[in-house]
Amino acid sequence: MNGFRYLEGVTTLALDPDRCVGCGLCQAVCPHGVLAVADGCARIVDRDGCMECGACARNCPVEALAVSAGVGCASAIIKSWLTGAPPTCGCDTDGCC
Amino acid sequence: MDASRPPDGAGPHRPSGLALPMTDTCCPSVTPADEAPCCTPGSDANDDLPGYRVWPFVEDWFDTPAGRVPRVRTRLGPADLLGRWAMRWGIGRDRYRIAPGLYAVGRPDPAAPVLVTANYKMTFDLVRRDLDGVDAWILVLETRGINVWCAAGKGTFGTEEVVRRAKAAGLDRLVSHRKLVVPQLGAVGVAAHEVRRRCGFSVVYGPIRSRDLKAFLAAGLQATPEMRRVRFPLGDRIALAPVELRGVLGKPGLVAALALVVLGGLGPGVFSQAAAATRGLGAVAATLAGVFAGAVATPALLPWLPWRAFSAKGAAVGAAAAAVLAAGWPGPLGAWNGLAVLLAVPATSSYCAMNFTGSTPFTSPSGVEREMRRAIPWQAAAAATAGIAWLAGAFAA
Ligand code: SF4
Numbered sequence: 341m342n343g344f345r346y347l348e349g350v351t352t353l354a355l356d357p358d359r360c361v362g363c364g365l366c367q368a369v370c371p372h373g374v375l376a377v378a379d380g381c382a383r384i385v386d387r388d389g390c391m392e393c394g395a396c397a398r399n400c401p402v403e404a405l406a407v408s409a410g411v412g413c414a415s416a417i418i419k420s421w422l423t424g425a426p427p428t429c430g431c432d433t434d435g436c437c
Numbered sequence: 438m439d440a441s442r443p444p445d446g447a448g449p450h451r452p453s454g455l456a457l458p459m460t461d462t463c464c465p466s467v468t469p470a471d472e473a474p475c476c477t478p479g480s481d482a483n484d485d486l487p488g489y490r491v492w493p494f495v496e497d498w499f500d501t502p503a504g505r506v507p508r509v510r511t512r513l514g515p516a517d518l519l520g521r522w523a524m525r526w527g528i529g530r531d532r533y534r535i536a537p538g539l540y541a542v543g544r545p546d547p548a549a550p551v552l553v554t555a556n557y558k559m560t561f562d563l564v565r566r567d568l569d570g571v572d573a574w575i576l577v578l579e580t581r582g583i584n585v586w587c588a589a590g591k592g593t594f595g596t597e598e599v600v601r602r603a604k605a606a607g608l609d610r611l612v613s614h615r616k617l618v619v620p621q622l623g624a625v626g627v628a629a630h631e632v633r634r635r636c637g638f639s640v641v642y643g644p645i646r647s648r649d650l651k652a653f654l655a656a657g658l659q660a661t662p663e664m665r666r667v668r669f670p671l672g673d674r675i676a677l678a679p680v681e682l683r684g685v686l687g688k689p690g691l692v693a694a695l696a697l698v699v700l701g702g703l704g705p706g707v708f709s710q711a712a713a714a715t716r717g718l719g720a721v722a723a724t725l726a727g728v729f730a731g732a733v734a735t736p737a738l739l740p741w742l743p744w745r746a747f748s749a750k751g752a753a754v755g756a757a758a759a760a761v762l763a764a765g766w767p768g769p770l771g772a773w774n775g776l777a778v779l780l781a782v783p784a785t786s787s788y789c790a791m792n793f794t795g796s797t798p799f800t801s802p803s804g805v806e807r808e809m810r811r812a813i814p815w816q817a818a819a820a821a822t823a824g825i826a827w828l829a830g831a832f833a834a
């Protein structure tokens with residue numbers, strides 16, 4: 341997304357290339373083109389594009405990907421600071437989170 | 438994120454196509470004449486169940502090996518558009534959902550694709566509109582009236598629900614293939630390999646936007662890289678403005694405005710109604726300017742603003758708004774009040790802009806948390822200094 345880049349060096353995304361079987365699903369589900377699969381193995385090609393949605397890790401059949409996924413939502417994070425619970429999105433309308 | 442929790446409300450066998458009972462439904466109360474409820478001549482069974490009514494978008498019903506399935510229109514009627522608009526502004530209802538289950542567009546046969554979507558009516562409306570001329574089955578999941586992405590993040594649009602609905606709809610009796618087209622953004626909640634293991638259907642991730650569905654189907658379930666990338670165009674950012682404003686301007690906003698008016702009356706003469714009016718309303722106007730700068734202008738200008746952090750972008754827009762406001766202030770402003778405006782507007786704007794991170798499709802939770810840890814102390818300090826300067830202004834005048 342041109343013009344839409346967020347903070348750098350923060351994502352918790354991690355790939356274990358030794359486990360990867362090259363199925364290609366992570367590349368298909370990532371909405372930001374962070375991962376690319378070539379020659380039977382996935383690579384992180386745009387780490388700072390990752391928004392930690394968790395789609396890739398959830399769909400990796402061999403758990404080669406890990407990311408601490410969640411909602412990038414300020415009010416949810418404030419709530420979690422106050423209550424100590426993990427952030428969840430409280431808003432139910434479209435567009436939010 | 439609890440994918441195993443059964444969704445409340447509808448049981449698996451509530452007939453799709455019927456509106457939910459009036460008590461918990463949110464169907465538009467207006468039914469224009471050309472959107473007369475279905476029950477076309479020739480439909481023999483009795484579709485009138487007590488307490489239910491048929492959605493205007495149901496064209497007719499037809500029998501399949503998996504039971505009767507409602508066929509839906511691919512044209513949006515005035516009621517759909519009105520409901521859409523009302524939903525954005527939160528009028529009347531906060532959920533806008535249809536019954537989960539199986540629907541059809543066109544004349545699908547056993548080879549026709551099965552498209553999975555959420556039971557948020559706005560999502561469903563987009564899908565059926567974009568399937569004009571296509572023959573397909575639509576499997577609607579119970580996401581409690583929430584769109585695909587939000588629901589996938591919460592886990593209601595998830596593996597569990599896909600498997601449950603596929604089984605409840607009798608898909609294996611209905612179609613000859615074993616594929617489910619799930620929107621790509623649903624992948625946050627759905628694990629393709631688990632769906633396959635548990636119900637035998639393989640998940641094919643479809644395009645992000647429903648308007649690409651036709652091309653995706655025509656290409657034999659192939660998405661182009663372009664279809665797989667999320668975008669955040671100006672129209673989408675503007676469309677979120679009502680949602681953002683509603684978040685700030687509700688009851689707490691009213692209470693805050695009242696407090697400002699009361700505080701505005703304080704001064705050398707203990708309390709003055711005239712001061713409450715001018716100073717209090719002035720403070721409310723400044724705060725509103727900050728809210729507007731952060732929740733509407735910053736999102737609109739997002740890609741052109743400097744810096745990555747939303748709080749910084751918001752502060753920049755807020756500073757510009759403050760300068761304009763202070764320059765055009767009706768009547769004398771004074772140094773103290775001027776300082777208050779120049780601090781309060783950017784602080785408010787920065788905070789509101791930071792809240793907008795929750796509505797964008799590219800901000801990571803780790804990034805938002807880091808930004809908040811840095812920005813909130815500054816925002817609080819600026820707001821507190823502004824408040825002190827403003828109160829001091831009453832006495833300095
Ligand atoms: S977490 Fe989401 S954005 Fe990040 S790499 Fe995985 S799919 Fe892409």
Ligand code: SF4
Pocket residue numbers: 359360361362363364365366367377381382396399400401402403404405
């Ligand atoms: S989903 Fe997992 S196994 Fe498949 S390509 Fe990606 S990392 Fe490799």
